[in-house]
Amino acid sequence: MSEASLLLEVEGLAKRWPGAAAAAVSDVSFALAEGERVALVGASGSGKTTLARLIVRLIEPDRGAIRFAGRDLLALSGERLRRLRAGLQLVFQDPLAALDPRRRVGRQVADPLRVHGLVPRADRPAAVAALFDRVGLDPALAERFPHELSGGQRQRVAIARALACRPLLLLLDEPVAQLDVSVKVQILNLLDRLRREEGLAWLLITHDLGAARAASDRILVMAEGRIVEEGPTAAVLAAPRAAATRALVAAEPRLPPPEPDPGPQPFTAPSVSPRTM
């Protein structure tokens, strides 16, 4: 990886939440190159979300440095921070929490176009329609409110809004954790297509090793606030060294062995999930 292609460099980052006995993020360092797909895995509570929120400066670190596109992210403020910040976009696990319930989703996708002055007012409706199209949504859905969309559609809206900023890096925090299996695959495929078309890099935070295998070339494993193992995804998961990585691999759900045919069963109605596509 050449120095010139480094997109994100995190150095000695640390954050302890007020009142917590231990740091949520402890001395974390890693780098990510332009266009690279990196997964960040770890047990619940290991500090993944805190790390992502530090990188986008939603919260301030106690220590450490963050360089993005060659610039010191922590040294910037105001308009210059806002402009650089547009290049790295965080997509949350729960798009319903990330979207304003009282505003039509098209307006929310248009926000970055307006805030960052990317598209003149007269051209914004067409730009929003094009963004909807890019993420596989009917542009007519722009008139809807978040609760009028399915979980998968809402996540597509959140991705469209992130893309509107023309990012170089997506931080994806469990982006498909709340979606049904078939919708998960669609969203991961969509993300991968967009990544290839745009030359985006991403940091995919997930506890799903299957998603990490499919959607990353390099993997970082986090435990108790630290990165405990790092390397090519396939190699690390095939021969995990750190105890935390071994525990994740051991806990991975396997396809169950085929069961003997139990014969005809009484019909029971399938339970209906509120988060279907």
Ligand SMILES: Nc1ncnc2c1ncn2[C@@H]1O[C@H](COP(=O)(O)OP(=O)(O)O)[C@@H](O)[C@H]1O
């Ligand atoms: N807003 C917060 N206030 C206080 N403690 C927090 C907050 N967010 C996370 N934590 C704590 O920080 C630790 C790491 O949490 P988190 O970063 O959410 O981990 P992960 O995303 O890997 O599940 C946990 O102990 C969690 O309880």
Ligand SMILES: [Mg+2]
């Ligand atoms: Mg988390």
